[in-house]
Amino acid sequence: MTKRFFEHITKFIEIEEGDFQKIITFFDIKQLNKKDIITEATNKCNFNHFVLNGCLQMYFINDKGAERTIQFAIEDWWMTDCLAFHNEGTTDFYIQAIENSQILSISIDNQKKLLDQFPKLEKYFRIIYQISFGATQIRMKNLYDFSKEEIYFDFIDKYPEFAQRIPQYLLASYLGLTPEYVSEIRNKSRS
C-alpha cells in the first residue's frame, strides 16, 4: 500500500527503492474509520498526513456551532494545518476521515530528522507546497470573482472525482453554499 507513496514521490524526484524503505520508517501507517477525528481544534498540530486511500476533511467550527470545510484530501494529497505544523503550535482546525481511510502520518520531529537524513526530499516537499499555494491563489480569485453557481460548476469541472465521492452537505460546507442551494443548482443543471 505504501507503494502509492513511493510512486508519488518519484513523480517529482528520483529516489532508490532502498532509500524509500528507510524513508517509510519515519511514518506511521494508520487505518481510520469513517468519522474518526485525527486532529482537534485547540490541540497541538504535530502531524502531517498523506492519504493512501480514502478521504480526509479539514474544517473549523464557527461561533454558531456550524462546521465550515477548508479542504479535502483524497489519494496522493497531503493534509495538515501548515502554519501550526511549522510552528509546532495549536490549531483552529479539525481533521476527520469522511471515508474509511489509510494514511501515512509524520510528526514534525520525524519530518525534521527525515529531511536531515534525506535532503533530496526537500525538493519533493517544495514542489508539493508550491503547487498547493498556487492552487489557493486561484481559489482565492474564484471566491472573489465567481457567482455561487460558478463556484459550484468550476469545482465539479476541475475535481469530478471529489464531487462524486463527497456528500452534498460537505461539498456545500466547502464551497460556502447552503446544502439547499447545492441541491437546487444540481437539479437545475439536470433539467
Added chain:
Amino acid sequence: MTKRFFEHITKFIEIEEGDFQKIITFFDIKQLNKKDIITEATNKCNFNHFVLNGCLQMYFINDKGAERTIQFAIEDWWMTDCLAFHNEGTTDFYIQAIENSQILSISIDNQKKLLDQFPKLEKYFRIIYQISFGATQIRMKNLYDFSKEEIYFDFIDKYPEFAQRIPQYLLASYLGLTPEYVSEIRNKSRS
C-alpha cells in the same frame, strides 16, 4: 541592497557569503517605478520576484472591469502566480509596483539551474511555500468566518505595516470590501 536577501535566506538555512555571491548572479535586480506593471494577464508568467524594498500588488480584472487584489508583497516577501510559474503557463493576474520598488527577479529556467547547483536552497523555498500555504489556510478560514468588519480589523492587527502603507482603495480591493465601507469602519473605530 542584496544583503537583505542574504539575511532573509540565512534566517532559514546556513549559506556562505561566497556561495551567495554566486546565487545572486541567477537573479536580475530591477528598479521599478510606482505603477510599473511587471506581469500581465494572458502572458506567460516566467518570473518569481523577491521584494528588496517597496511594495507589489497582485490582482486580476473581473468581467466588469474592476480590479480585485489577491496579494501584496513588501520587503522580504516573494510574489508570483505560483501555478503558472511552476507550469510555465499563462497567468490570469497582473503584478504591479504600488510604490517605487527594488526587486530581485528569477526566471523559471534560472530557478531550475540555481536549485540544481545549490540544492540546499530547496529547504529555503520549501519553508517559504509551506508558510505561504499555511497563511492562506488561515485567510480562507477568516473569509468564511469573519464579518466584513472583523476581516478589516484582523488585517490591520496582523499587518499594521501594510495597513499604513497601502492606499485605502487597494486595501478594500484586497479585503473584498468597498472603499466606502473601509472608510466608514475606519472612522467608526476612531470615534
